[in-house]
Amino acid sequence: MxxxxxxxxxxxxxxxxxxxxxxxxxxxxxxxxxxxxxxxxxxxxxxxxxxxxxxxxxxxxxxxxxxxxxxxxxxxxxxxxxxxxxxxxxxxxxxxxxxxTAQRTAAVSLAAARRLAPVPHGPLLIVGAGVQGRSHLEAFARGHGVREVRIASRTPASARSLAEHAISLGLHAQVVDDADAALAHCPLVVTCTPASGVVLRGPVRDDAFVAAVGAFTPKMVELDATLCRWFDAHGRIVVDTTDARHEAGDLLQAGLDVARYATLADVVRGDERAAAGPVLFKSCGWAGxxxxxxxxxxxx
Known part of the structure; x- marks a missing residue:
């Protein structure tokens, strides 16, 4: 072994x-x-x-x-x-x-984005500058050719460290204090926080792709309920697996019927491509x- x-x-x-x-x-x-x-x-x-x-x-x-x-x-x-x-x-x-966990979560987000993101090259907003923030930065730079990234974190030192790493990869990086304000400039968004509270309220762009990966229990949350309901009404919501029906805290706390959303498997097997309009991809994790x-x- x-x-x-x-x-x-x-x-x-x-x-x-x-x-x-x-x-x-x-x-x-x-x-x-x-x-x-x-x-x-x-x-x-x-x-x-x-x-x-x-x-x-x-x-x-x-x-x-x-x-x-x-x-x-x-x-x-x-x-x-x-x-x-x-x-x-x-x-x-x-x-x-x-x-x-870090690498496969980012790879799942990348797989979803290359199928569903209206503007796959960014700029990219990363909310949360920990391990998942770093893995998503590397995945989207490598897999989508993202060259510009904005980073928001409750810990300024972590945000600066991730920005320095982005610069070392040849990216243009900027630390931002207000994640919501950065949404106007970023069609690619990843939230990868400890999901102890709302970190993103919107509004997002009409061509936005948001991958929310932090919340994987019913009590965890990163996205404001109003924002989730806006995606439901005006865009498209895709979940990673059917397990999201009882794990996707963001969507469940917004009062949405998670069972009716397509999964990443539905997208891959149906060979669906980027759709017009905003997309929310909710990832909860899976042993697969x-x-x-x-x-x-x-x-x-």
Missing amino acids: RLLDAVATARRLDPVALADAVEALLRDPSVQVPERLVQPLPGGGSLFVMPALDGRLAITKLITFTPANAGTARPAIQGDVVVFDTATGSRVLLLDGPAV WDLAAARCALAA
Whole structure:
């Protein structure tokens, strides 16, 4: 069995290759993804047990999510992804859980954006300058050729650090104090915060693509309810999987019927392209994305 640390895991998960792997997985009828187990932990954290399999591999993602670690030296997400060969039962790979989570979440957003974003090249607004902010910055720069990014964060030092990273990649980067004010200039938007409160109220552009990835429980929220209802009435809402019906806090708190929205699988299998008008892509996470990452890591 090969054991990969965070750096080695990330190196094997090129965002474009991983976005391709996500789409390939959604077309694969052999994929099975049981419902994930989420066990509350003392102190407000959660233990996630997330299995998935196809005709060749079986994976289990075992991670903890500890919101209280935000702003400390300890990461909010810790754990591993174990990859097994289904024929022999042997462990073949151990991947770093936080690195997989960061890379595959950004790759899912990239896959959705390249199918649905009316203006895929940006400029890009990133709200939240943590691990997910960085992975989305890299994915959209690599996969969409984004050259200009604006960054908003409740922690100015984190925003400046991410802007410096963007500049090191050859991008033009600007830290902004008001995310809503930046929406007029940015047709691409990603919200990737701890989802402890509303960070985006709008209004958004008529050609906007917003990927909201921070909230993955009914009680978490990043988007104002009025903004969600505006997308429902005037644009298009797509969710990552059917599990969003009971996980998409932004949409559920807005009183919307999440079950009636198309999923990314519907988009990929129907070969739908960018639609006219604004698009909200709500991502909650799914073990299938981790299986796609395991495939990608093995192929690399």
